[in-house]
Every structure is written in C-alpha cells, then in structure tokens.
Amino acid sequence: xxxxxxxxxxxxxLALGGGILMIFSRHPVSAALFMIISMVSVAxxxxxxxxxxxxxxxxxxxxxxxxxxxxxxxxxxxxxPEGAKSSRLKLVSGFAGVACFxxxxxxxxxxxxxxxxxxxxxxxxxxxxxxxxVNGENLVFSTRVKSFGFGLFTKYMLPIQVAGFLLLxxxxxxxxxxxxxxxxxxx
Amino acid sequence: MExxxxxxxxxxxxxxxxxxxxxxxxxxxxxxxxxxxxxMLNGVNVAxxxxxxxxxxxxxxxxxxxxxxxxxxxxxxxxxxxxxLYKKRRSIFSEDAGLLQN
Numbered sequence: 075x076x077x078x079x080x081x082x083x084x085x086x087x088l089a090l091g092g093g094i095l096m097i098f099s100r101h102p103v104s105a106a107l108f109m110i111i112s113m114v115s116v117a118x119x120x121x122x123x124x125x126x127x128x129x130x131x132x133x134x135x136x137x138x139x140x141x142x143x144x145x146x147x148x149x150x151x152x153x154x155p156e157g158a159k160s161s162r163l164k165l166v167s168g169f170a171g172v173a174c175f176x177x178x179x180x181x182x183x184x185x186x187x188x189x190x191x192x193x194x195x196x197x198x199x200x201x202x203x204x205x206x207x208v209n210g211e212n213l214v215f216s217t218r219v220k221s222f223g224f225g226l227f228t229k230y231m232l233p234i235q236v237a238g239f240l241l242l243x244x245x246x247x248x249x250x251x252x253x254x255x256x257x258x259x260x261x
Numbered sequence: 262m263e264x265x266x267x268x269x270x271x272x273x274x275x276x277x278x279x280x281x282x283x284x285x286x287x288x289x290x291x292x293x294x295x296x297x298x299x300x301m302l303n304g305v306n307v308a309x310x311x312x313x314x315x316x317x318x319x320x321x322x323x324x325x326x327x328x329x330x331x332x333x334x335x336x337x338x339x340x341x342x343x344x345x346l347y348k349k350r351r352s353i354f355s356e357d358a359g360l361l362q363n
Contacts (some may be wrong), residue, residue, distance in 0.1 A: 078264075079264060079265050082265045082269065086269075086273045089273070089277060089303075090276055090277065092275070093277060094280055096284065096296060096300070097281075097283060097284030097287070097293065097300075098290060098295055102290065102293065105292075105293055105296060109296050109300070112300065112303070113299075113303065116277075118273065119270065119273070119307055120310055123311060123314045124314060125310050125314065125322055125325075128306075128308070128322060128325055128326070131326070132306075132329075135329050135332075135333060136299070136329075136332075137302070138334050139333065140332070140333060143336060143337070143340060144292070144296065144336075144340070145342045147344065149264070150291075150344065151343075151344070151347050151353060153290075153353060173345050177271065178325070179345060182321040186294065198264065198265065198312050199315060200317055201344065202317075203271060205358070211321075212315060212319075212320075213318065213319035213320060214318070214319060215313055215317045215318060216319070217317075219322060220320070221319055222322070222323070222326070225319050225323050226323060226326070230327075233327060234327075237327055237330045237331070240334055241333075243334075244333075244334035244335075244337050244338050245337070247338050247341070248337050248338060248341040251320065251341040251344075251345055252341055252344065
C-alpha cells in the first residue's frame, strides 16, 4: 500500500463523508460547508487522474462560485435550522475550513515538487503521449491545457457556442425572474 | 490491499451519485435538493474523467467541461426560482411549492 493509495482513500473518504453528512445535516449552512469539503476532495481525485486543468476548474467553479451563490441565498432567505440548535455551526465551519485548506495544501505540494507521488500515480494508467494532439479521428488525453483549447475550438466548436448561448439565456432568465417579483411588490 | 485501479474510481463515482440521489429523494428543503443535484453531477464527472484517462481520449474531459457550464447555469436559475417561491410562499419546503394546487 503506497502513498497514492493512501491519497485515494483519504480523498474518497472525505468526498463520500462530506456528501453523506451534507444530506443529513439539519442546518443549510453546515450542509453547504460539507458540500465544499466534498467538492475539493473531488478536485483531489481529478489530480490523481492527472486531469489537472479540470481539478483547477472544479475548485474555481464549484467550491468558489457555486457554493458562494448557495451561501448568499441562504443568507438572503434567512432559513434557520430545522428544529436543531445552531451552536454546532462554529465547529462545523472550523472543521470545513481546516479540511479544505489542508487538502489544497497537499494538492499544491504534490503539484510543485517534481519527484512527487503523482509520477507514481501516472504508472497506474496507460502511458501518455504528450507530443500529439490528435490520433486519427480521436483527441488524445494529455495533461496540457493546450489540448483542451484545441479540442474545444475544433471538434466541439458548435457545442461551445451553444454553451455560451445557454449561459446568456440563464443570465437573462435570472434577471427576468428577479425583476418580475419586485414589480409585483410595488403594485 | 492491492494498488488502486480504475474500478475503485468508478465505484466511488457510483456511490457519490447514489448519495446525491438519496439526498434528492429524502430531503424536503429545496436548497438541499439543489445541492444534492450538484453531488450527482460530481459523481458523473468522476466517472467521465476516469474513462477519459484510461481510454486515452479527451472527449470525456471536454464533456466534464460542458457539464460544469450547464451546472452553473442550472444553479443560477434554480436559486432565482427558489427566491421567487420564497417571496410568494415564505417557505422553501417542497410540500409548500404546489402553486397549481387549490
């Protein structure tokens, strides 16, 4: 049992444990904090799978943007605990902060040092071809961000434009949803 | 224990999806239902990246990229709907959301 197995076990335990604690927690704020632990651990699993760009996106989009949005809405709605005292909230938020911070420290140490266990992890998977972007019709998996850009702007040109249009539609929809309610309150 | 294999990652992805589905089914708080949906999408992402890495094909990773985009849009619209529901009903529980009843 080497170091990579220990890393996998740790990340898997934190991801699953965070999810299970999330769906059974009574206070929405502690649920959101357990959710952040789960998301950051999934980013660690992406690092073990050598998808470094997706790990960074996971931390930025899920642990950053989406969970901040959730916490803002919880604050705005002012929803209390479902019949439980909120004294454990400080403990939970401290635990979530320490867990996420230590996961991120471990990940950055793994990525900075070259002779790290990540090179051990790469022996678990088929060897990577780092030089070519395409192999016949297929896009080749690589750790570089360049291959993502190449794939998105050649094979997936139409889907990425549809995704941009979807984000625009979501933005317009959210603005209209919020505006309508304000107008009804004024009348 | 032997070394980790792609099967371990796939089992973990299945369990994450199952936990998220359980949350969607058993919780009545609509905020928690939205969070559990995110957990289900994360489980799918882990499975996609595992297949992408072992099959040496970038398509799976690009699908994860698009899933993240759709999830962000879905959360924005879902939370706006939730705020609108709260302004109408003063509650975010699923049994109070029957706007077409009575």
